[in-house]
Amino acid sequence: MTMDLSDVALFCSIVTTGSLSAAGRLSGHSPMAVSRRLAGLEAELGVRLLHRTTRAVALTTDGETFLPFARAMLEAREAAAALFVERHEGLSGVLRVTAPNRIGRALVVPLAVRLMAENPLLQVDLTFSDSIVDIVASGIDVALRVATLQTSDLVAVRLADNPRILCAAPSYLAARGSPQRLAEIDDHACLTLHAMDAWPFRRDGRPFTKRVGGRLAANSVDAVREACLAGAGLALLTYWDVAQDLADGTLVALNLTETEPELLAIWAVLPTRQHLPARVRHFLDALKAELGAAPAVSSEGA
Template sequence: MPMNLSDVALFCAIVASGSLSAAGRQAGLSPMAVSRRLAALERELGVRLIHRTTRSVALTADGETFLPLAQTMLDAREAATATFSEQHEGLSGVLRVTASHRIGRALVVPLAVRLMAENPRLHVDLTFSDGIVDIVAAGIDVAIRVATLQASELVAVPVADNPRILCAAPAYLAAHGFPGRLADLDAHACLTLHAMEAWTFRQAGHPVAKRIKGQLSASSVDAVHAACIAGAGLALLTYWDVAQDLADGTLNNLALEDAEPEHLAIWAVLPTRQQMPARVRRFIDGLKTELVVSLPAQGR
């Protein structure tokens, strides 16, 4: 006889709420009915899952082992239900996304607006931060990140190339000239982020950290970007920070003879889990489609 997933869900509700009566109130069941269904699940598994007292419940060792398996089964049921219902009714639920301010405004917001228009039952919750958000603790479905990723238990899906671009405003270049080689940066005003004393380039296939200096440093990419457009100096920004500026001539892409900026990518970072909700999958696919454009020669 197949396992009753309703009983599995009730078991998880007991653990989450801390009592049989609280789980029963959530499910519209009496405490006696909850107790009978928990006992039925335990008989099917052949183990005791929960110690009961009149005041509280506690997981047994077998219950501790079964809990993550139970949650996986419920996640799989939810994913299967969502997959087939969304084929007919569109995306639903809440899509929680975090990204940097610039990537969020330029890429995430337009895509979120389109997905909501196409799927009236879909809700989107956006968190924009230039810092790293703990997506597991915050309950985030997907984080859009550009920085080099560190080893972790999170799942990282590549979305698009996003090379760094050395750039400056035409007014600055008219007044101070173009740098030709990496060493020439010493003679230029370089706009920096706080705690970033060096820019990473590649020379002959090897990474090189070039120490930089300038009159202005800032805590955000937005501030560096604005100062660069205003003609305050050179900036090292990612392609998707400056794509529109390069296209309309607001900024110039500076190619050095002996070095190229570090190559980066845009990543979709997910919590560690086997099932990806359809709304998350559609968001990532949509982002990939948005980013299929020609990159500058150094990024190809």
């Protein structure tokens, strides 16, 4: 069996894009040529990989079995090629990263710029969104996430703590005072995210939630942060959402007696752990170093 890896790549592209014509557009082939090459791959394997109609394709049972092997072959080829290019010319290829908006701008953009300056053949494609992106369908190499992770077939690597910070602008605290105990939050305006009107805390090592209310709720971390900076109320955001604001003094971290916000972490989510391209490994190593250099947070009332 002399399997053509370009046919294997075409099969994976069909699965990812959902159609022969879309895969053809990406590869520069006509739908007829894509169909012919897929048929050749199926004939070589002796199985049917895809059910196909005029409108859609779907994996057969044999196709589902073959798909992870196909992706592993392509990853191995890319890793081998990248290894030798890296030795002579530095990192190369396209590094595709997705991250939440604030973390993306605060961490990923400066790091990407630095890596590109150090590696002239490296390209970077960034997608910033506070929603979860399907990294397999989108061809993403690394997804940075701070949410509690759900069980999946993806690989998750813990990079660093990302503490939640209860914070407010100095102007708000001057007008309304600083809460010292959790119960006092009821007397304050709280700025909330749509999916988080119950804030998570810990007391004596035990997690619990506190339902909060206020006049502003948003689906965007940036919107909550901007309202907080404007003195509209208290916000519970993560360290990397407000790190620069805390350093500048435009926001103040608050410390409550006997209660602390529930801890979060920054995770790197990968489609696979096998045959990671050098550019992905270097990005993760550089990101860990950047996160490890973060300063400690000082809190009012600590």
